[in-house]
Amino acid sequence: MSTESEVGELLRRRGWRAAFTVAGRVEAWAALVDSVERGYHDDVYEYTNDLYCRNWLHEAWLLLDEHIVQLWTPQIRAVDDRYRAATVYDDGQALDRFHRLPGPDLWWWRRHPRLLTGDLGRSLRSAGAVGTDDDE
Template sequence: MEGELLDAEDYASVLRAVQLLSGRHRRDMTLNARMDAWAEFVADVEEGFDTMWAWEFEHDMVHRDWLHDAWPILTERVRRLRQPELDALDERFRLATAPVPSSGMSAGATSSPARWWRSRYPRLVTGDPTAELPATWSPAPTYIG
């Protein structure tokens, strides 16, 4: 967001998004914190998602859900300035994940096709190779380390 200053309306839109969405998405976090959390989750998936947390994978996407819900609340300027960063993170997530077969999608994924990230699973995993993984993670991810 360098080079262009935000004004009071821009900051108010971020605050409005935080206030309106806090009840649905765990706790109050700023736009910057949500973007950072999505980036951290994407990095975790890229490096190999730990099988110990396999059943929490969908829950960990709450930050991307928040960004999706917040985007229409934010001013055009905030969206324009942050969209390239979000697009880059989303592309990294797509590359680090595989699509869930349509017959195995969860109710949340099938009810909202705009939330494409909910119908994906990690390509690489770490941890216990004998750990049970969600049935929707098929074909099975590759174990590394």
């Protein structure tokens, strides 16, 4: 187990573009969920890129000291719950048309926004996603 800065640097060496922090990735995850709740307006490729903030947290959790995990887990679970409420489970069928799905333990890749708006909504609907259409 390691400190937050050690884990950030280790993950950067493994291919992440920066030595991220837990706080920064939790903030990015919460910002994405805020956007999904309101209606995500960027395209599907930006959306899949944005999902990686949650991937980073998943990877970091396997490496971080237990006290850091215990400190942040309630906040991450709360954001996860908001994401589940704002999305529809489709086992990743819609997103898989645009991005190779990671393993099944990365559950957030197997859901898509309930509110299908903008470019993302058009792309996901073209891939068979069903949700609420708020473009009108």
